[in-house]
Amino acid sequence: MDRLLTLRIFRRVAELQSFSAAARELRLSNAAVSKHVSHLEEELGARLLHRTTRKVSPTAIGEAYLERSARLLDELDELDRSVTRSTTEVRGTLRVNVPNAFGALYISPMIPALLARWPELSVDMSMTDRFVDLVDEGVDVAIRIASALPDSTTLVARRLAGADQLTCATPRYLAEHGTPRAPADLAAHRCLTHGRTREPWVYARDGETFAVRPEPRLSADNSLALRDALLADAGIMSTPAFYVHEHVESGRLQVLLEGYASPPVWIHAVYPSRRHLSSKVQTFVEHVSEQISRAPWALGPDGRPARARV
Template sequence: MNLFESMKVFVKVADCGSLSAAARALDISNPSVTRHIADLEAYLHARLLNRTTRRISLTDTGTAYLERSRQLLFDLDEAETEASNSAANPSGILRINVPVSFSVNHLGRVLPLYAERYPNVVLDVSLSDRIVDLVDEGYDLAIRIGKLQGQSLVVRKIAPARVLLCAGPGYLAKNGTPQHPIDLENHVCLNYAYSTPRDEWRFLRDGKTIAVHVKGGLNTNNGDLLREAAIAGMGIIRQPSFIVGDDVRAGRLVMLLPEYHSETLSIYAAYPSRRHLSAKVRTFVDFLGEQFGDTPYWDLGLPHE
């Protein structure tokens, strides 16, 4: 039994004054109207209508129930209208957690476009490279980069990002250019603290994996610091193209060993549940996919592997 549907039929019968007139108004059969009324009376354990061969009338219980039904149906219709409007015009605070380098280099440039499209959403963006608990810490959404193993989240890929091995021209002029991954063992390699394992860089060529143990004078949890250090000639780095792409295109960094493939990272939007996904989360995830996509601008013009 659909309670609200039966209530609608009951109200229509009361308004029309007969079962057949209600059936015509609702464009359903007479037996369907009779069944809805019978189901409703059985559910309530009360008679709502007095029926004769010529007319129907409301019982005292039916009269009281009619007014309550009108109000409930009005409230339901109003709630559906508000929900529909909210889906089309999202509003409220959207709390987002984003890795530092990705946010500074790329998210900031597209946020004004989202704000212009959805002016009733207030963006509350927290920058952190640590993995936060979205539910416990009250986030609606997080941008995650890399492998998301063992996490009970709904994820949607919004873009890829190549991992590039590169160094500044000054470093290469002084220390030479590696010709094979194993040569990296004799170079200064600057490491990202959250990579796993931190002191091992892996490359792929012709279906074979080459693992190289690296060492250097800098470990940090920030990719932009590694980029600046490499530009200044401190050593070789392995960082995502969304961090170093502009510098490779401009010649501030030189891409090394392009024939040896490093991994391609995936950039994800992650949120706690697919059920009852709010309009503000849905529109923001769709927006990120639209802005970045399968061929993001940060990979354009880079040497092919």
């Protein structure tokens, strides 16, 4: 028999001092209620209830057993309620991991509004461009930016938005060093690259793909540092639109290689499992998705400009 059900039945019989009243409350037959209590007594080798034609009352052993089992059942019920609250209420500490530069520019400014709306929510945010192990490091949700993410059987990746990859430079740099017209021309220019892996700059035109690995004049693992160098006329940079959009719009930067297209980068929310997704993770993801979709550079998950869809 289900031991928890048996304990609940015993408790109600003892508290109501009636098998029939307990049966009505629990929507069970009198015979089923009596069977559960008798089975419990047989297992324990002790009589827990005095039975008369008028009422039922606990024995001395039954009274002690009732007190402790009732306490246990109450604790289990509270445990169940706490788990239910954690998945339906936005509360507790949310551990978030975000990329350095993108996190500082876009995610950090979103957090105060989230906290103001949900007073019982706290956010513990770490910033790194390393793809952390969410499970090992106890991260609830991460924001990851890539053209594509590796397949995973343990992680769920939700595409929130995209951004065009732009190759650009300042008008002053181009006046001094000339304007590249094709990807191959980049070899003769001062290029600013992210990280030490020297990922290729990829372009497509008329069905043909071009991948170049320019020799960096400056390499750094922080996109904002590279953007500062770019704006200071130090060279040419291939970067997502979210780092340079306002400067392109103002004319401080000029987009190069007209007619060539680079694959967009995608902003993903990554979390360990879709099953039993906590409300705090879901709320954070929806908040970030909504805010990013309003950015002038944002592409929707289908690749079309997000603002055109709003």
